[in-house]
Amino acid sequence: MxxxxxxxxxxxxxxxxxxxxxxxxxxxxxxxxxxxxxxxxxxxxxxxxxxxxxxxxxxxxxxxxxxxxxxxxxxxxxxxxASGMDVDYRDEGTLIVADDRDSAEALRRLFEFQEEQGLDVDWLTGEEAREIEPFLAPRLTAAIFCPSDHQVDxxxxxxxxxxxxxxxxxxxxxxxxxxxxxxxxxxxxxxxxxxxxxxxxxxxxxxxxxxxxxxxxxxxxxxxxRPVKGQMLQLRRKTPFDLQHVVRGPDAYLAPKSDGRIVMGATSEEMGFDTTVTAGGLYDLLEGGWEVVPGIYDLPVDETWAGLRPASRxxxxxxxxxxxxxxxxxxxxxxxxxxxxxxxxxxxxxxxxxxxxxxxxxxxxxxxxxxxxxxxxxx
Ligand SMILES: Cc1cc2nc3c(=O)[nH]c(=O)nc-3n(C[C@H](O)[C@H](O)[C@H](O)COP(=O)(O)OP(=O)(O)OC[C@H]3O[C@@H](n4cnc5c(N)ncnc54)[C@H](O)[C@@H]3O)c2cc1C
The missing domain is CATH 3.50.50.60 (FAD/NAD(P)-binding domain)
Structure with a gap:
């Protein structure tokens, strides 16, 4: 056979x-x-x-x-x-941050659940979070550090x-x-x-x-x-701005890659196979990203796109x-x-x-x- x-x-x-x-x-x-x-x-x-x-x-x-x-x-x-190529596997960990009272409460609930499940996570004050990621917004009051959550390019x-x-x-x-x-x-x-x-x-x-x-x-x-649409945008890191960890805010996440790209996402939309990038989608991402890492304001945007997540029932x-x-x-x-x-x-x-x-x-x-x-x- x-x-x-x-x-x-x-x-x-x-x-x-x-x-x-x-x-x-x-x-x-x-x-x-x-x-x-x-x-x-x-x-x-x-x-x-x-x-x-x-x-x-x-x-x-x-x-x-x-x-x-x-x-x-x-x-x-x-x-x-096998390929002779580097895939940029990064293990700095992930910070989940809260930017207001509601999101701080949701963050606390998530942390309690993570602890109940025995996950390796730490609760940080805003100040402690800024010590490991200095470009976080000064007004952020709390964060969860997930050291085991990694990323790849x-x-x-x-x-x-x-x-x-x-x-x-x-x-x-x-x-x-x-x-x-x-x-x-x-x-x-x-x-x-x-x-x-x-x-x-x-x-x-x-x-x-x-x-x-x-x-x-x-x-x-x-x-x-079924397809679940996600709009994304990509910024380019420019000194003195820097970001080492994946940062997840209530409305957007930022994933810094070693080649200087910062990938920001993502919307979640039930729009069939439509992959249009919309002003509203980008606005939401930029606002959500800016609220947790305001230093992105001056960074060049070099790509926008939308992808379709394959979701089962x-x-x-x-x-x-x-x-x-x-x-x-x-x-x-x-x-x-x-x-x-x-x-x-x-x-x-x-x-x-x-x-x-x-x-x-x-x-x-x-x-x-x-x-x-x-x-x-x-x-
Ligand atoms: C905005 C966004 C952000 C995401 N972020 C993350 C993340 O951070 N981490 C994570 O783990 N996941 C993430 N995902 C989810 C992840 O991207 C998907 O789950 C994953 O890419 C699915 O992989 P796949 O190989 O099944 O699909 P695909 O990458 O779509 O591959 C399927 C391939 O099949 C080909 N194809 C289709 N029909 C045919 C045909 N008839 N004949 C031949 N070829 C065909 C297509 O052209 C395509 O290349 C994200 C998704 C989106 C949209």
Whole structure:
């Protein structure tokens, strides 16, 4: 039986899973309709922040996020070694700040919850926060320091992962949209937009927010993902301004990269596939950023964009076998796709290579929405 895996979609998930597979000796052909790495993954901020983003109702997702963060440094080193490129993994930590009484109360509630869950976090006064990040607004009264929440330059990471994938022998077809997936237990196939049919041993759908547009899957096997729009803007650091940590305010976050970019985000809008950058969106981000780090006022703006987060109905990813024979899926990573890259890539590669599902994947079976089988365990 052919053991080649056909991957549809070259974002962080498709590229990283492809890299893991080829590194371990499984042949992979990856189809990307545009340039690899330029979809939602390119639009992200690169925060690896399970502690700051812990949700009161999402504890099983927190466990997966945390596990993925634990794996990030090794994963980054492997990609760097295979590509010869630096991905700018930064471990200074994250500051969550409050800028008025309401947000200070919300911050206190979050801190209490984080402590209850045993997270490694510190409560700081405004003065203590400014000691480690001097450009924070003088009027900020409180902050939570999350030393374990790191970040990466997602754009560099994507370029490195793409290079690493090819360096390890992966086959990449760019400008090659897949139109149809043809399920089959032994020889599933994909059909590209120019009519070529390619057969493999298994198919992995990793087409992000566009995963449900593929023809050939039954309605039960189609992933229930929807786009959630996020507008972003990018500033350029200029002396004497400086920022070392990711700073998260009530209405905007700032993620400083080592090449001088400061990525600011993000709105959260249910606007279908619309990616228009609006005056109102940018205004909200600039105001939210300026309130917590007023020194951004004089910085040049050098890029604005909007991306589409792939959100499932329960906001957790869909990872594992679908109801369609020979077809697996890794999508629906919503706000955490960069963070969740190592655990997704490693566990999906294991499933595709050996047929074994780890306990990490079980709660996130794509079949949990179809009402047929809920587990990743059965074939
Ligand atoms: C504004 C914003 C900020 C974010 N910030 C963060 C953050 O700080 N940290 C974090 O962890 N996550 C963040 N995210 C979320 C993260 O970006 C996503 O969860 C992640 O990028 C999803 O990766 P993906 O590989 O599934 O999708 P994508 O990167 O979109 O990759 C899918 C690829 O499939 C291709 N494709 C689609 N259809 C086809 C087809 N038919 N044939 C061939 N190819 C196809 C697309 O062109 C695309 O390249 C953010 C998202 C947004 C929008």
């Amino acid at each position: 052919e053991d080649r895996v056909l991957v549809v979609g070259g974002g962080t998930i498709g590229l990283a899973t492809g890299f893991e597979l080829v590194r371990q000796g499984t042949p992979v052909t990856l189809f990307e309709r545009n340039d690899a790495g330029r979809g939602t993954s390119w639009q992200a901020a690169g925060m690896l922040a399970p502690d700051a983003e812990i949700g009161f109702e999402e504890l099983s997702l927190y466990g997966l996020n945390r596990e993925s963060l634990r794996r990030w440094p090794d994963f980054a080193r492997r990609v760097e070694a 997602n754009r560099r990471f994507l370029e490195a992962t793409r290079t690493a994938f090819e360096a390890e022998g992966g086959t990449l077809h760019e400008q090659t949209p897949v139109e149809v997936v043809q399920p089959d237990p032994d020889a599933p196939a994909v059909v590209t937009a120019d009519g070529e049919r390619v057969e493999g041993g298994q198919v992995l759908v990793a087409a992000g927010v566009w995963s449900r547009d593929l023809d050939g899957l039954t309605p039960e096997a189609q992933p229930p993902v 329960d906001h957790a990813p869909l990872l594992g076998r679908t109801g369609a024979p020979g077809v697996c899926m890794a999508t629906g990573h919503y706000r955490h796709g960069i963070l969740l890259t190592p655990v997704t890539a490693e566990e999906m590669a294991r499933l595709l290579r050996t047929g074994e599902t780890s306990t990490w994947l079980e709660p996130f079976s794509p079949r949990r929405f179809s009402g047929t089988q809920s587990s990743n365990v059965s074939p």
